[in-house]
Amino acid sequence: DSNRTLLVLPGDGIGPEVMNEVRKVIAWMGKKRAVGFDIKEDAVGGAALDKHGLPVSDDTVKAALEADAVLFGSVGGPKWDTLPFEKKPERGLLRLRKEMDLFANLRPAKVFDALVDASTLKPEIVKGLDIMIIRELTSGVYFGEPRGIKTLPNGEREGVDTQRYTSGEIRRVCAVAFELARKRQNKVCSAEKANVMHTGVLWRDEATKLHKESYGDVQLSHMYADALAMQLLRWPHQFDVIVTDNLFGDILSDEASMLTGSLGMLPSASLGAPDATGRRKALYEPIHGSAPDIAGKGIANPLAETMSYAMMLRYSFDLSSEADLVERAVENVLAAGYRTADLLTGGLDDKAAAAKGLKKVGTQEMGDAIVKEL
Amino acid sequence: DSNRTLLVLPGDGIGPEVMNEVRKVIAWMGKKRAVGFDIKEDAVGGAALDKHGLPVSDDTVKAALEADAVLFGSVGGPKWDTLPFEKKPERGLLRLRKEMDLFANLRPAKVFDALVDASTLKPEIVKGLDIMIIRELTSGVYFGEPRGIKTLPNGEREGVDTQRYTSGEIRRVCAVAFELARKRQNKVCSAEKANVMHTGVLWRDEATKLHKESYGDVQLSHMYADALAMQLLRWPHQFDVIVTDNLFGDILSDEASMLTGSLGMLPSASLGAPDATGRRKALYEPIHGSAPDIAGKGIANPLAETMSYAMMLRYSFDLSSEADLVERAVENVLAAGYRTADLLTGGLDDKAAAAKGLKKVGTQEMGDAIVKEL
Ligand SMILES: CC(C)[C@H](C(=O)O)[C@@H](O)C(=O)O
Ligand SMILES: CC(C)[C@H](C(=O)O)[C@@H](O)C(=O)O
Numbered sequence: 001d002s003n004r005t006l007l008v009l010p011g012d013g014i015g016p017e018v019m020n021e022v023r024k025v026i027a028w029m030g031k032k033r034a035v036g037f038d039i040k041e042d043a044v045g046g047a048a049l050d051k052h053g054l055p056v057s058d059d060t061v062k063a064a065l066e067a068d069a070v071l072f073g074s075v076g077g078p079k080w081d082t083l084p085f086e087k088k089p090e091r092g093l094l095r096l097r098k099e100m101d102l103f104a105n106l107r108p109a110k111v112f113d114a115l116v117d118a119s120t121l122k123p124e125i126v127k128g129l130d131i132m133i134i135r136e137l138t139s140g141v142y143f144g145e146p147r148g149i150k151t152l153p154n155g156e157r158e159g160v161d162t163q164r165y166t167s168g169e170i171r172r173v174c175a176v177a178f179e180l181a182r183k184r185q186n187k188v189c190s191a192e193k194a195n196v197m198h199t200g201v202l203w204r205d206e207a208t209k210l211h212k213e214s215y216g217d218v219q220l221s222h223m224y225a226d227a228l229a230m231q232l233l234r235w236p237h238q239f240d241v242i243v244t245d246n247l248f249g250d251i252l253s254d255e256a257s258m259l260t261g262s263l264g265m266l267p268s269a270s271l272g273a274p275d276a277t278g279r280r281k282a283l284y285e286p287i288h289g290s291a292p293d294i295a296g297k298g299i300a301n302p303l304a305e306t307m308s309y310a311m312m313l314r315y316s317f318d319l320s321s322e323a324d325l326v327e328r329a330v331e332n333v334l335a336a337g338y339r340t341a342d343l344l345t346g347g348l349d350d351k352a353a354a355a356k357g358l359k360k361v362g363t364q365e366m367g368d369a370i371v372k373e374l
Numbered sequence: 375d376s377n378r379t380l381l382v383l384p385g386d387g388i389g390p391e392v393m394n395e396v397r398k399v400i401a402w403m404g405k406k407r408a409v410g411f412d413i414k415e416d417a418v419g420g421a422a423l424d425k426h427g428l429p430v431s432d433d434t435v436k437a438a439l440e441a442d443a444v445l446f447g448s449v450g451g452p453k454w455d456t457l458p459f460e461k462k463p464e465r466g467l468l469r470l471r472k473e474m475d476l477f478a479n480l481r482p483a484k485v486f487d488a489l490v491d492a493s494t495l496k497p498e499i500v501k502g503l504d505i506m507i508i509r510e511l512t513s514g515v516y517f518g519e520p521r522g523i524k525t526l527p528n529g530e531r532e533g534v535d536t537q538r539y540t541s542g543e544i545r546r547v548c549a550v551a552f553e554l555a556r557k558r559q560n561k562v563c564s565a566e567k568a569n570v571m572h573t574g575v576l577w578r579d580e581a582t583k584l585h586k587e588s589y590g591d592v593q594l595s596h597m598y599a600d601a602l603a604m605q606l607l608r609w610p611h612q613f614d615v616i617v618t619d620n621l622f623g624d625i626l627s628d629e630a631s632m633l634t635g636s637l638g639m640l641p642s643a644s645l646g647a648p649d650a651t652g653r654r655k656a657l658y659e660p661i662h663g664s665a666p667d668i669a670g671k672g673i674a675n676p677l678a679e680t681m682s683y684a685m686m687l688r689y690s691f692d693l694s695s696e697a698d699l700v701e702r703a704v705e706n707v708l709a710a711g712y713r714t715a716d717l718l719t720g721g722l723d724d725k726a727a728a729a730k731g732l733k734k735v736g737t738q739e740m741g742d743a744i745v746k747e748l
Contacts, residue, residue: 090569120607125494141515141537147572152540159576161537163515167530193624195464198521202533226628229603233494233632250567251625254600258607 004317006037007067009044009060012089013290014300015073021302021367022071022309025326028371035313035322040067044096045075045089045290055092061099065281069316070096071309072285077292097137100281102270103169104176105135105249106311107287109256112265114334118345119261126236126259132184133242133256134177135249137270139169140199142246165199165245170206172273177243178215185240187219191228191248203245225252232256253287263288264301264342265330267308269315282316284308294341298362301340303330306370329373338369378691380411381441383418383434386463387664388674388737389447395676395741396445396683399700402745409687409696414441418470419449419463419664429466435473439655443690444470445683446659451666471511474655476644477543478550479509479623480685481661483630486639488708492719493635500610500633506558507616507630508551509623511644513543514573516620539573539619544580546647551617552589559614561593565602565622577619599626606630627661637662638675638716639704641682643689656690658682668715672736675714677704680744703747712743 010016029035042060043051051057055075064070075089085091096102111119111129119126144162152158174190181188190207192200204222211220223231225248231238232255244252257266266288272281286304294300307330314323334343337358344353344360353360361369384393403409416434417425425431429449438444449463459465470476485493485503493500518536526532548564555562564581566574578596585594597605599622605612606629618626631640640662646655660678668674681704688697708717711732718727718734727734735743 085572085575088569094570120496120499120609121494122496142570144534149572149576157541157576157580159537159539159571159573160518161571161573163535163537164532166526166532193621195462196468196516196624197533197535198459198523199533199535201459202523202531206531226624229625229629230632230637233607233629235494247567247621248625250570250600251603251622255603255607255629258604263604 004037005067006039007063007070008039008041009070009072011044011073011075012046012077013074013292013295015290017300017363018302018305019073021363022305024367024371025306025309028374033322035319044092046077046080048092049080055089056095064096064100069312070283072283074290076290097270098143101138101272102283103136103138104173104271105137106269107133107135107253109260111260112334115262118343119259121259129236131239131256132180133253134173135253136173136245139165140246163199165202167206170203171210174207174210174243177241178218181218181241187240189221189223189239189242191223191225191242191244193225195224228252229255257287262343265303267304267311269311284312299341300363301342302363302367329370333369333373338366340366378411379441380413381437381444382413382415383444383446385418385447385449386420386451387448387666387669389664391674391737392676392679393447395737396679398741398745399680399683402748407696409693418466420451420454422466423454429463430469438470438474443686444657445686446657448664450664471644472517475512475646476657477510477512478547478645479511480643481507481627483634485634486708489636489717492717493633495633503610505613505630506554507627508547509627510547510619513539514620537573539576541580544577545584548581548584548617551615552592555592555615561614563595563597563613563616565597565599565616565618567599569598602626603629631661636717639677641678641685643685658686673715674737675716676737676741680704703744707743707747712740714740
């Protein structure tokens with residue numbers, strides 16, 4: 001037993017499979033490093049729809065609010081695709097983000113040396129890349145009112161979404177970016193469309209003010225979101241920390257993660273504000289989705305979920321050396337040639353892969369390799 | 375004299391320089407192919423601010439509405455950067471788009487064989503790429519009301535932008551996409567965030583309906599905008615025509631154009647609805663900006679503006695063989711090794727470039743080479 005509480009939400013598709021491998025790492029940590037957790041597990045997304053008729057139940061939300069951290073798998077699949085907007089599996093995730101007030105979404109885009117060839121970009125453009133995107137996660141057009149679809153007097157339909165940001169919402173997420181930059185290359189690039197959107201004007205203004213007031217030691221630049229989408233491809237090494245709103249963050253972080261060529265490797269953390277004791281509500285999830293096409297086949301890559309667990313050790317429990325251990329084990333296993341199918345690009349068959357010193361493994365073998373390496 | 379009227383708006387930065395080279399091509403067409411224009415010229419953007427105190431004057435808007443086509447350069451520069459929102463040079467462009475009702479923005483992302491190495495992506499990923507992005511250009515969050523910044527009772531400020539789309543606005547731009555696809559690979563991918571935004575739900579629904587009603591022969595697929603940002607990098611050849619809203623189109627088309635590695639090459643067309651005679655209002659502009667850092671140095675690449683003129687011949691005046699002539703001249707000049715500085719990647723000096731059979735040229739030399747090739 002321990003005083004660390006963890007809620008595990010495997011979700012749909014490959015979520016449960018990859019979570020099983022992380023359980024092995026959790027068990028190893030408990031036994032060998034005395035890092036234990038009180039673990040609760042629950043359904044979310046399609047699994048919760050099947051069980052409770054809702055993409056996340058009130059009880060699950062309550063458990064998430066009480067836990068020290070939530071480890072999330074992935075949600076969605078063809079079975080629930082035709083449900084109306086408010087019942088889709090994704091709403092479970094969006095509700096958790098909102099009710100836990102997880103306003104800062106940290107999405108690293110890191111290129112592993114062993115995987116540099118997996119990128120569709122030239123190696124000289126992406127080698128050694130290490131960008132951190134901070135995406136605002138609880139406001140903007142994802143949640144602003146009014147929103148909906150109505151019929152106009154002329155018989156046409158009209159859809160409406162509203163993007164709202166307050167100065168406080170902008171400042172708190174920019175503060176996270178500045179703080180993180182101080183522990184990295186000390187550079188923040190803030191992205192918006194201040195040439196077109198009023199929320200963009202406010203965003204640029206508040207980022208500039210906060211920078212002047214409290215973070216003058218950090219380098220701050222501003223870029224329009226469209227220009228940033230270009231610059232990420234032109235010369236990604238120019239970036240250290242990028243901070244942006246919910247919708248731009250959704251698109252730009254997906255673009256950035258594709259630079260690495262290995263979505264199956266990338267974790268994310270979603271953090272709330274620190275309470276009186278310094279503790280932040282937090283949810284960790286891989287950036288990949290539920291991948292229904294390969295679910296249940298035992299071939300999914302469990303490393304993004306494993307790295308999400310490592311991020312949790314670091315950000316929620318201040319266990320940096322344990323997080324380092326896990327991350328190093330992942331790097332070593334890759335360097336030793338272990339590859340799940342998604343990391344074998346160019347359709348190498350088993351023989352061709354072997355000739356290159358690579359070993360094609362399934363989900364469980366990869367999990368076992370990590371534990372062995374630990 | 376001719377019955378074709380053309381309004382030329384060179385704008386700011388490199389706009390006037392690259393427009394000068396296009397004038398040479400226009401003159402050649404008049405002399406050798408009897409393709410003449412009644413040309414008016416006017417100021418826009420910063421140049422118009424300096425002259426009239428407005429980023430576009432009412433007279434210029436009137437002239438644009440009367441012309442058969444507008445050939446646009448680029449706007450903006452440091453001199454006008456600190457102006458308030460409503461006075462920025464970009465507002466001139468946005469006002470023209472809105473008042474001319476140019477709802478369909480065609481942005482080709484094409485990789486020239488001679489320039490395949492200029493891309494930061496691997497040649498096997500981008501060689502032969504030819505995507506057409508159709509971006510809705512007169513609605514969405516760019517123009518929706520209410521919008522602005524106000525102070526809340528608690529002293530914080532709040533910014534608001536509104537995304538609105540009607541079924542008619544969605545249908546007319548999707549129709550342009552389907553029509554164009556029929557002349558290409560017959561495939562349309564429609565992008566939105568129907569999992570998060572109500573305008574996205576309406577967009578998907580209307581695209582699907584229109585497809586069923588009138589374009590069943592075209593292949594239609596749907597993709598979330600964030601997934602599309604990934605897929606553009608993973609395997610861009612999967613796309614033929616992409617249709618999306620104003621804001622997603624802004625970002626995704628910039629990303630797509632960067633795949634080609636040569637922004638200095640890419641034109642765009644912005645089209646209105648056909649009138650009773652089948653004539654569409656139209657504005658043609660390069661996708662590159664005003665590039666104030668290199669303006670006035672005689673090194674800007676005039677080919678994007680030249681290709682914009684070719685698009686104008688094709689879409690506004692049905693002069694396909696003349697458009698082909700211009701496009702072929704551009705390809706031949708590139709194949710012959712002519713390169714402006716932006717196309718010489720990896721910082722080749724003049725000697726190294728010569729060793730590769732490339733010839734570094736300035737703006738005027740490139741313009742002259744095109745005319746000579748014609
Ligand atoms: C599943 C979806 C609602 C979600 C989002 O748009 O935020 C996803 O794309 C993400 O980035 O986590
Ligand atoms: C200059 C700016 C207002 C414009 C836009 O956002 O539409 C530009 O980025 C474009 O894509 O033409």
